[in-house]
Amino acid sequence: MENIIDCFFQFSQVFQPLLHPMVTPETLPMHPVRELQERCQQQAEGLEYRASRAGNLATVEVFIDGVQIGAAQNPQKKMAQKLAARNALAALKEKEESKIQERNDEKETKNGNQTFTRQTLNDICLRRNWPMPFYRYEVINQLI
Secondary structure: OHHHHHHHHHHHHHHHHHHOOOOOOOOOOOOHHHHHHHHHHHOOOOEEEEEEEEOOEEEEEEEEOOEEEEEEEEOOHHHHHHHHHHHHHHHHHHHHHHHHHHHHHHHHEEOOEEOOOHHHHHHHHHHOOOOOOOOOOOOOOOOO
């Protein structure tokens, strides 16, 4: 009985690491060319690849709406296209993140002064483990 348990233990130690990183459709990354194609279709943008070859080196440039977004070089044209699409995706994501940051900065600053909403104040208190603020309304009777 001990031999069977020992054998199973050794078997599981050997094969468990091989079974752990199973690739599923959910964990499989999308091919950069396909991801860029789908993104441009969703955004209604024109996508164009321009390839050229100098000696044994292929160069692929990615243009979106006539503006060069990415480029790459590789001896294999398909690999150069994949790398160029990956570079373009990285540039687009960086551009989108900077736009989001700019919008957030515009919302936070108004006339040079920082404005806080209740939600912003609550978020800050939660992140810094401060006590939550207590709000109260006061009605002031004014004669008109």
